[in-house]
Amino acid sequence: MDNHSAMPLPTMMPSASLQSLNTLAVPATAAFLARVSSVEQLRAVLAWRKQEAGQGDPLPIMALGGGSNVVLAADFPGLVLQIDIQGRDIIAEDDDYVWLKVGAGENWHQLVEFCMNFHYWGLENLALIPGSVGAAPIQNIGAYGVELCDYFSELSAVEIKSGLSVNFDKTACRFGYRDSIFKQQMKDRYIITSVTFKLRKEPAVVCEYPALKQFFEQQSEEGLEYGVEPPSPHRVFDAVCSIRQSKLPDPDVIPNVGSFFKNPVVTQEQYQNLQQQHEGLVGYPVENGQIKLAAGWLIDQAGWRGYQQNSVGVHKDQALVLVNPGHASGAEILLLAKKIQDDIKAKFGVVLEVEPRIYQ
Structure with missing residues (x-):
């Protein structure tokens, strides 16, 4: 068993406001808030929670990433963990694919931009989705004909009860439409710490989704560059960003x-x-x-x-x-x-x- 007492414990903030940590800007507070930047810190916090409880029930836990997929209907009477685990590392590659391991606290859209810059293809249709990487598998985010599960390899998570790390492959995650095992049987049992993606080295453009198809057809009719066929991944990325920005309000402007x-x-x-x-x-x-x-x-x-x-x-x-x-x-x-x-x-x-x- 790991020696939790030797691990660094992050600052525990009592009666902490959550208003700036959820994109709906709902005024709510947490009994405790801690920002976790490593797996070791996460284990230390979980050990602290267990120790504080003694013989009683431990504090309920809420894991927050970007706060873009939660509705806080009331103050939270437990421990909120803001997951800030960073990192982007190539852990394997072959002639066709690259396996990219990403920390759960990384910003999702910034990851998509990173992949575009290094020609790791597959996530371009998922541009501008708000939130963090760790939250993405929980609801199997998807947009414009692509879902996260299409380019998912595995994830690592820490079991809340034991503090032990567990890996989940694609089958174990039981992905469905905006769904996964972490919204069902494994709800509130694990905290995701990293996600590994299997990305293409050669583009495989997906642009048949009606909104995308209409966008490119309109650009073609107007004689603009976006209408050139076949669209490149960069054009798909730009089109997705353009469509989303025209349809969806910026949470920083309108919560x-x-x-x-x-x-x-x-x-x-x-x-x-x-x-x-x-x-x-x-x-x-x-x-x-x-x-x-x-x-x-x-x-x-x-x-x-x-x-x-x-x-x-x-x-x-x-x-x-x-x-x-x-x-x-x-x-x-x-x-x-x-x-x-x-x-x-x-x-x-x-x-x-x-x-x-x-x-x-």
Whole structure:
């Protein structure tokens, strides 16, 4: 067993504000906050937590990266760990691939830029997704036809109960649409410390996603460089950034967590019935013959885009994004979300699932 007492313990901040650590800018506090910059520090903090508890229950734990996928519905009565583990290291390569191990505290978009600069291909469609690398596998982030699992090799995590490091390969993570084992059976049992990606040395451009395809077609019609076929990875990266910046507000300007709801998946029969009732219904085929609906389209059609309720609202340009310009409580944000969910269920018979993690 490791000697936890010899490990450096980071500063433990009592009654710490979390408002600047969540992109919704929700005013909430934690009983304790610690910034962890190494696996050794993480183990030391976990040992401290166990020691403080004595014979009682240890403090609940929340691991925070960029704070871009959480809703703090109340003050957190436990220990918040801000994961700041850095590092980008090539651990293996062959003629076709490079395996890049990245610290969980690295900024996601900066990682994508790094990979572009060194011609490690695959992540370009995931540009400008807010948050940290360690949070990315938990919900299997995805955008514009690519998911994290497409270029995932393995991750390392520390078990909260024992303080021991464990590796998870792709199969063990049980990735699904915006899902993984860390949101299901292994929820709150591990803290991810690093992620290893298997990236291509030769580009394999993915640009068939409708929004990307439309972007390049429009550029071609206007005679601009972006319309040149086939698009390079750099052009895909630039296109993704352009589309996201035109559709999604900057959390530093208007507090938000990006997409607040998952795109619901329905059966072919349900999709066809909805098509007959709602002209222009947006849907994309997925596995098992099912159809993924555009949650933003449903919310927009129901009239919620631009809606304001006290200090919270729905973004004026993107109905999928709830915004918190007045720094309202998490409870107020969730109240608005519930109204939208109830309305969409009543109008379309479709259940919308909240995408960010809710801490109550």
